[in-house]
Amino acid sequence: MAETTELIQHIELYVDTSRSPTEQAASLNSIISLVKSDFLTIEVLVKEMRMYLTTTDNVIRARGILLLAEVLTGLASKPLDNATIHSLIGFFTDRLADWRALRGALVGCLALLRRKVNAGMVSTSDAKLVAQSYIESLQVQSLGQHDRKLCFELLECLLERHPNEIASLGETFFYGICQAMDGEKDPHCLMLTFPMVETLVRIYPDPSGSLASFCGDLFELLGSYFPIHFTHLKDEDAEVKRDDLSKALMSAFSSTPLFEPFVIPLLLEKLSSSLPLAKVDSLKYLNHCTAKYGADRMAKHAGAIWISLKDAISNSLEKPAMPFTSEPLYGLGFQENEIATEALMLLQKVTLQNEALFLSLINQDEGINIVFNSIASHEHYNNISLQGKQWLHAVGRILYIISKTSMASCNSVFESFFPRLMNTLEISVTNSSGDCTLNENSFPSKKFNFGALYLCVELIAACRDLIMRLKDLAPKPDTSQETCRYMLHMFADSLVNAFSSSLATNANEVAHGADIYFKVKGLQILATFPGDFLPISKFLFANILTILMSIILVDFNKILLWKLVLKALVHIGSFVDMYHESEKALGYMGAVVDKTVSLVSRDDFNVPFSLKLEAVSEIGASGRNHMLKIAQGMEEAIVAKLSDYVHGNLKSAEKTIQLLECYCNKILSWYAFLPECFNL
Known part of the structure; x- marks a missing residue:
């Protein structure tokens, strides 16, 4: 056993508040080491500390109780018998009422x-x-932060660790928490x-x-923290991030359907806040809680959620920084901020959860029907007001997201719109003979209504993206009876001819980028x-490629137009x-591939040589077989040009x-990512 005098010295040094933290920590570690090495038992330690644990001197008593507690913390893996543990936990439990030694x-x-x-x-x-x-x-x-x-x-x-015992305390414990x-x-x-x-x-x-x-009562406490925001952030708080706190609160919100x-109601109220942070958090929390609460509970909020989402999507679009001069990521080139993005994600979630209900709300929505009733006046992108473009974009994005949610949603949207x-x-159904019935003079740019063009392409794109996702999940999904398939099959030939004819017309006119973009995208x-x-016919598919290659x-x-x-x-x-x-x-x-190869192998095209090379490298990168053909054509062209140079044609040197x-930079670098092409 350790010498009693040595132990007392360690105890007195620890409880002495005039000593430095380093000295106190050293004394604590010495005592822990003595117990771990069995030179000292817990029973002897408690006996020697009795005066420090029970004295009426508040400072010494507090330090003594803390010393015993810290020793036990350092002995977490040291086996102790049940009687000792029972005695110790009883002692500390009683001291919870001693606020000076708390x-x-x-x-x-x-x-x-x-x-x-x-x-x-x-x-x-x-x-x-x-x-x-x-x-x-x-x-x-009433306590300090650490306590x-x-x-x-x-x-x-x-x-x-003791959930059953806590549960038996019932409402008393709830009140205490x-x-x-x-x-x-x-x-x-x-x-x-x-948590x-x-x-x-x-x-x-x-x-x-x-x-x-x-x-x-519990939620009244929780709700007061939403949305999470930090004020007067201290250095010691830096390790706790706002995002971590927000996720923890969101998990608490969704922890029970009760x-x-x-x-x-709180989240919908905050969604109308003027603070962007509150809007974003409201949408994220709604998305998370929707799945946790279930369709039945969320159904009663469907109308309010739809109105809030529609407003969030349409009012969170930022005006494009510059005119529509390049391919947008989606829609009409508006910048969708985080609010709009989160709103669209939530719209997809709630629609999937309550399809019939949300599809009914969308189909009957007055705002959406106003947009559809007014698109006849939207002949050109340039003729639409900024607010009109904003609403058109919002409706396009809403219908795209809804249609892409499920086949049932896609069918409903197609049937309605x-x-x-x-x-x-002014596009008619393909007639029984397989030919297209097109109204005369329907497709020049002055007749091809831009608003309807945009929404049409968004619906077709959503259907196509949905089908590709379903094929990834099941290679042969049964879509034979789907409404959207039937409608697209009826109008596909006419649409191809309409887009092709109108694009060919635009190629000879000055048309706005948006008009061009959606016709190209449609094809x-x-x-x-x-x-x-x-099933697009072989003839129609060839017609699409012919129209596009003629522009190239x-x-x-x-x-x-060329780059699109x-x-x-x-x-x-x-x-x-x-x-x-x-x-x-x-x-x-x-x-496409053979024509592209001929661009560099022959000089009978007026296409600038830099654009020829751009077309060759881009088309080649679309597939392994395409690149093999392109590479072969490039090699033959290089040999031919070198031969011309050797025979005195100095003009061929630059080409x-x-x-x-x-x-070297495009073809060979592409191969570097496909070693199988070299049979490696």
């Missing part, structure tokens, strides 16, 4: 409650006594309190029990539908290569250098 009591309770089975644990009956003493003795919000944090750690430990949380502002403490709500939900599963009784009557768009565009999408869903070969001076068409051809090439559409692949090789640079 820190030591909290640390001691935590040290014992956290022990593992193989080292000896606190009994369930003793844990229940700790919980009762906690509720009866502690006024958490409050210890209080919440103790609560967390009791809830996680609410009282402890009420008014808490410290980020570290909140990171402990928010406790989820634990409470687990240990009180009865929807008509204690949880239901205190649900309103919160639904309180959560959803597609025939109206075809009527505005691209129709060409990349899987053949088993929308002739309209190179119209840079926007090149991108469309690359997309089509990637599609036929990836999905092994054999008939389309054969047509693409002849109409030879450009060919070599393109071959």
Whole structure:
């Protein structure tokens, strides 16, 4: 056994508040080492410390109790017998009422409650006594930050390790937790309190029990923290991020469906806030809670959610920084901020959850029907007011997201809106003989209504994206009876001819970028539908490629049109290569790849040489077989140019250098990512 005088010296040094923290830590470690090495037992230590644990001197008593608690913390893996643990936990439980020595009591309770089975644990009956003493003795919000944090750690430990004992305390414990949380502002403490709500939900599963009784009071506390925001951030708070706190609060909000009557109205109210942060958080929380609460509970909020989402989408579009001069990511080139993005994600989630209800709301929405009724006046992009473009964009994005949600949603949207768009565009159904019936003079730009064009392309794109997603999930989804398939099959030939004819007309006129873009995109999408869903005839597919390639070969001076068409051809090439559409692949090789190869091998095209090389490298990158053909053509062209140079044609030197640079930088670098092409 350790010398008593040595032990007393260590104890006195620790409780002496005039000593430095370093000296006190050294004394603590020495005592822990003595116990670990069995030179000192816990029983002897407690006996020698009795005066320090019971003295009426508040400072010495507080330091003595803290010393014993810290020693036990350092002995977490040291086996202790049940009698010793029972005695120690009883001592610290009693000291929870001693507010002058509270820190030591909290640390001691935590040290014992956290022990593992193989080292000896606190009994369930003793844990229940700790919980009762906690509720009866502690006024958490009257304590300093560090002690409050210890209080919440103790609560967390009791809830996680002894849930049955806590559950048996019923409403008394609920009241104690609410009282402890009420008014808490410290980020570290909140990171402990928010997850406790989820634990409470687990240990009180009865929807008509204690949880239901205190649900309103509990959420009143939680709701006061939404949305999370930091003020007067301290250095010690830097490790707690706002995003972490927000996620913890969101999990608490969604922890039980019993919160639904309180959560959803609060989130919808905050969604109308002028603060962007509150809007974004409201949408994120709604998205998360929707799945947790279930379709039945969310149904009653459908109307309010739809109105809020429609407003969020249409009012969160930022005016484009510059005119529509290049390919947008989507829509009409408006910049969709985080609010609009989150709103669209939520719209897809709630529609999938309650399809019939939300589709009915959308189909009957007055604002959407006003847009459809007014698109007849939207002949050109330039003729539409900024507000008109904003609403048109919003409706397009809404219908795209809804249609892409599921086949049932796609069918409903097509049935409600597609025939109206075809009527505005003056596009008729393909007749029984397979030919297209087109109204005379329907397709010059002055007749091709832009508003209907945009919405039509958005619907077709959504249907196409949905089909490709379903094919990835199931290689052969049964779509034979789908309404959207039937409608597209009826109008596909007419649409191809309409887009082709109008695009050919625009190639000879000055047209706005948006008008051009959606006509090119329309052709691209129709060409990349899987053949088993929308069988475009071999003739029509060839017609699409011919129209697009004619622009590559002739309209190179119209840079926007030329680049849009090149991108469309690359997309089509990637599609036929990836999905092994054999008939389309054969047509693409002849109409596009062979023509592109001829651009560099022959000089009978007026296309600038730099654009030829751009077309060659982009088309080649659309597929392995395409690149093999392009590479072969490039090699032959390089040999031919070198031969011309050797025979005295000095003008071929510059083109030879450009060919070599393109071959090395584009062709060979593409191969570097496909070693199988070299049989490596």
